[in-house]
Amino acid sequence: MVKFIYIICIRIGVIQLHSNERNSNHIILILFNYLLDIKIDPKQICKEAGVDYSLFQDKNGELTIQQEEEIWHHAIEKSGSESFGLNLGRNFHGYAQGHFLTTLLSNSPNIDVVFKNIESFHDLLHGNKKLDINFSSNDDTSTFKINYYTNNSIVGRHFVEAFLSGINALVKHLLQSNLTPERINFIHSRPDDISPHQETFNTPIYFHQPANELIYSNNVLSKTVLMSDKELFSILKKHTRTLINNRNINNAWTVKVLELLEGPIIQEEKSLVKISKILAVSPRKLQGKLRSEGQTFSKLKDKVRKDMAIDYLENTKKDISLIAGILGFSEQSSFSKSFKQWTGLSPNQYRNKSNL
Numbered sequence: 001m002v003k004f005i006y007i008i009c010i011r012i013g014v015i016q017l018h019s020n021e022r023n024s025n026h027i028i029l030i031l032f033n034y035l036l037d038i039k040i041d042p043k044q045i046c047k048e049a050g051v052d053y054s055l056f057q058d059k060n061g062e063l064t065i066q067q068e069e070e071i072w073h074h075a076i077e078k079s080g081s082e083s084f085g086l087n088l089g090r091n092f093h094g095y096a097q098g099h100f101l102t103t104l105l106s107n108s109p110n111i112d113v114v115f116k117n118i119e120s121f122h123d124l125l126h127g128n129k130k131l132d133i134n135f136s137s138n139d140d141t142s143t144f145k146i147n148y149y150t151n152n153s154i155v156g157r158h159f160v161e162a163f164l165s166g167i168n169a170l171v172k173h174l175l176q177s178n179l180t181p182e183r184i185n186f187i188h189s190r191p192d193d194i195s196p197h198q199e200t201f202n203t204p205i206y207f208h209q210p211a212n213e214l215i216y217s218n219n220v221l222s223k224t225v226l227m228s229d230k231e232l233f234s235i236l237k238k239h240t241r242t243l244i245n246n247r248n249i250n251n252a253w254t255v256k257v258l259e260l261l262e263g264p265i266i267q268e269e270k271s272l273v274k275i276s277k278i279l280a281v282s283p284r285k286l287q288g289k290l291r292s293e294g295q296t297f298s299k300l301k302d303k304v305r306k307d308m309a310i311d312y313l314e315n316t317k318k319d320i321s322l323i324a325g326i327l328g329f330s331e332q333s334s335f336s337k338s339f340k341q342w343t344g345l346s347p348n349q350y351r352n353k354s355n356l
Contacts, residue, residue: 025055025062025068026099026124027068028063028071030092030095030096030099031088031095032056033095033096034087034088034095035075040075040079044078045071045074046071048074048078049070049071049073050070051063051067051070069150069155072158072159076154076155076158082193082196083196084158084162085157085158085159085160085162085163086161086162086165086196086197086200088158088165088166089161089164089165089166089200090166090169090200091169092162092165092166092169093166093169093170093173099124100236100239100240100243101121101122101124101240103236104117104121104233104236104237104240105117105118105174106174106225106227106228107225107228107229107232107233107236108228108233109224109225109228109230110221110222110223111174111221111222111223112222114170114174114225115135116135117237117240118144118167119135121240124240124243146163153188160186160188160212161197164184164212164214165200165201167214168181168201174225174226174227175223175226176226179220179223180201180202181203181215181216182204182215182216183204183205183206183213183215184201184203184204184205184206184213184214184215185205185206185209185210185211185213185215186205186207186209186212187209187210187211188207190207190208253286253289253290253292254290254293256279257279257290257295257300258300260275260279261300261301261304270328272286272287272297275297302338302342306339306342308326309323309335310343310350312326313347313350313351314351320335320336320347323335324336335347
């Protein structure tokens with residue numbers, strides 16, 4: 001039997017982001033809960049960061065990327081702790097208690113679905129500008145990749161450590177066990193004292209690696225979330241998609257294109273030219289509109305095809321060749337090639353794995 005390894009990977013990409021792009025403030029509210037625990041006043045941190053604290057009176061309020069990073073930076077500096085991110089992550093599920101996403105994760109049927117839900121719905125916490133998350137599998141590994149874009153290495157390090165520590169703690173909490181990962185990799189250099197890392201993860205830890213990774217053996221993925229409720233999960237999943245759509249309301253062209261790609265137009269006609277004609281714009285103008293929202297037509301079409309393919313493979317017994325035709329592929333081999341690029345597995349391998 002092939003042994004699968006589950007990798008949660010965060011890569012810090014140093015790119016220039018527009019300072020007026022906005023993220024959800026939910027992650028900062030969770031950060032504030034931690035600050036209160038360690039006797040630091042969030043209002044003072046906001047003052048030092050030059051951010052109006054009243055912004056957080058609106059639960060749907062948003063911060064610019066620059067404002068968010070300033071708050072993180074001043075909070076880390078004020079704490080004086082080299083373990084700031086690790087300590088935040090250890091009880092992240094507690095600090096985020098009551099948030100819709102944590103409720104969804106707590107009712108997911110197993111850890112595999114937990115990770116897929118994090119991939120699909122993480123921007124309910126973070127917004128969609130700083131993180132790029134992708135889950136994929138191949139014959140040997142299953143990989144959860146997160147690109148975290150920042151120009152601030154201090155914030156980057158502690159955010160990464162908070163996230164990996166948080167995932168580690170979440171898995172233990174959901175399984176009510178002391179299960180540990182097989183290995184932890186960090187991009188950043190080894191600190192002088194790694195005892196907090198050892199205490200947090202209790203597994204081999206490596207620094208100055210090509211990527212930040214949290215690695216579990218495959219048998220973790222099928223483990224049942226003990227307190228989950230199947231009916232509640234189904235309701236929450238549907239409502240989560242509604243929340244995501246509502247968050248995308250400002251990405252008007254992306255929403256319009258997704259609605260058409262997911263709609264009743266036959267797959268063969270879901271081309272850029274056809275969609276542009278329906279929207280009464282030129283293909284070039286539509287591509288420009290999508291780029292301004294951080295998307296491309298081909299990326300959106302692949303997303304819809306991937307989601308539909310996974311739904312058919314997990315929830316129906318349709319032949320692979322029929323699924324390929326429904327999705328607009330002229331040959332089953334073309335569909336299989338695309339599906340493997342999306343997930344790392346062939347359609348048959350994915351179906352067999354999802355039925356385990």
